[in-house]
Amino acid sequence: MATAAEVQGTLQVLASRLAADGHFLKAIQCYTATLGQSLLPADEATARLQLAQLLLEHTHNVSDAKQHLQKADLLVAQLPGQPLLKCEVLAQLGRAHKYLGETPFQRQCYLKGLELCKQHISSSSNSSNKRGMADWAVYFHLHTAESYTTEQDSLKAAEHADAAAELAQQQGLLEQQLLCIMFKLQVIMLSWDRKEAEQAVGAAAAVLQQLEQQGGPASPAFVALLKLQFTMLQVMLSIHAGNFEDLAPPNQNKPPIVADLEAQCESLLQLLGEQQQLPYRWLPAAALGALVQLLAAVILKPGGKMKQALLHISRGLQLVDQQLAALHVGPTTTEASLDHISTYEVRSCLVLRVLLLEVQQQLQLLSTSYAAACQTACESIALLQRFPGLLGGMRPSVHLATGLYAQSMNAFDEAQAHYAKAAASHDSHMRVCGQCMAALCILAQEGIPKAASVSRGRELLGELVESVDSRLGYAERAVANIASGLLQLAAPDGGSVEKSDAKQRLSKALKLAHGRLQNHQVVSQVLLFMAPLQIQNADVAGAHSMVTSSFTLAKGALDLPAQVASLSMMQQLYHHSQQADKAGQNANYLLRKQEELSAKIQEAESAAQQHALVLKWDL
DSSP: OOOHHHHHHHHHHHHHHHHHTTOHHHHHHHHHHHTTSOOOHHHHHHHHHHHHHHHHHHSSOHHHHHHHHHHHHHHHHTOSSOHHHHHHHHHHHHHHHHHTTOHHHHHHHHHHHHHHHHHHHHHOOOHHHHHHHHHHHHHHHHHHHHHHHTTTOHHHHHHHHHHHHHHHHHTTOHHHHHHHHHHHHHHHHHHTOHHHHHHHHHHHHHHHHHHHHHOOSSOHHHHHHHHHHHHHHHHHHHHHHTOHHHHSOTTOSSOHHHHHHHHHHHHHHHHHHHOOOOSOOSSOHHHHHHHHHHHHHHHHGGGTOHHHHHHHHHHHHHHHHHHHHHTTOOTTOOGGGOOTTTHHHHHHHHHHHHHHHHHHHHHHHHTTOHHHHHHHHHHHHHHHHHOTTTTGGGHHHHHHHHHHHHHHTTOHHHHHHHHHHHHTSSSHHHHHHHHHHHHHHHHHHHSSOOHHHHHHHHHHHGGGGTOOOTTSOHHHHHHHHHHHHHHHHHOTTOOHHHHHHHHHHHHHHHHIIIIISOOHHHHHHHHHHHHHHHHHTTOHHHHHHHHHHHHHHHHHTTOHHHHHHHHHHHHHHHHHTTOHHHHHHHHHHHHHHHHHHHHHHHHHHHSHHHHHHHHHTTO
């Protein structure tokens, strides 16, 4: 008859083999049977740890897993050594708390693990043991930092990321050091502190260069992943700042940075095909590809490369849908039906899908594809309705996009309501955009604004009326200068000083749009706004040049509203200069474009149910 020790050993070996072969439920049964034996504390703790890991990864029994880990934690606390086992138990217990949304208890586990690591690092004379515990200390620091980000505590998150990076540097753990710096960079990006971001980028670049030169134990796929993530973060920073002159140099069909991102992603996917297991994963493989396509579209959009940008969006949506399908998220899946294991990856993919739809809608509105833009808006809204908790942070962004659609449909009251929702966001970028668009919407609604409307516009802009903060990104500065400048021009009591200041602000916006942002649409609009000022200064030729350039850019982008506005301004110029023949020709062309624009609006409005859903959503 087999002894208890032999039965225990056989069950543990069998459980390990079953788990390795993918028979997880049978492995769980074996570990459960093992726990029915009389075990030593270390053996029992190990069995409970292994059982809990299977429960966390392959079942919905998070509460059972947590109970096993809590018992394991009590058992290992009695042991005089076993620091690595203790760290593993605390890490998995923190993970269970995370899945259950118990952030304070999750962080408590990580802080307890950190204290354990510090004690063993300071007391151990074995360099191998020190390095192992340093690895765990970096892990606990980073996960503590992550727990603080869920509570929007960026300062404490950054502190732990810094501590982790310093410890990794001391131990010569280059991969972990780079991870920590990039984590901090992402925390900084939440507040968009450009100076701190630039410092983090410099530090990450230095470590990445050292890592590539030195080589080492890290797999090629791991290094390629870190490099791609770093490149993406740099591009995101440039996009936010509005440095499109660096991202998309003029007269280049495909910007070098887009080609570089696509090449890096393709290389990484090939390496991942050879080695699927990595010590760290930022996003699933297909989602990485989708993010590359999103960034490519955002880079191409300002230069008016609509077809190319839409093609990238289409590819991105296919990739993200492919990843969602792999996570068992279909057209009818809701937040309530998600399991704890996939929630975090599902959220990343859903956010990515909303961002792709947002850019697609911008491109459709810009090219006057209003019916398609309405359909895209409905898709975004449906996602927010199915996943209200996971996508809660995306609501202001979707409100801004919905406001743009409403304004395109001349539904100005609804547009202002959506802009107000966006302006209520805690995100400074969204707040500024919402304020400025709401003010511009007032001016667009009335044509010749009343004094009360101008006053309301100034109230919406707040401190942006007096000055535009240079710490804002270039895009926000451009739109703020446009809004404040047009309000000054519209003021009934505005004198020569106000008009001069307005012209300066519009000139700043034009310089930003043409130089930094490379944004054809904004250039077209600002030229149109500045043309009347040239007429007032008796510079009809200058005004004609501006309007002609505005129309050319608008025509290239298929932007019918801007074309109609340019032709209307051209009509005024022809009448002003008494060019009757040209005025007659222009009037016919203007009428045709107005009819085209009217047909586009009617096409979108014909889908009455969808159109009304978009306009009235969340109001």
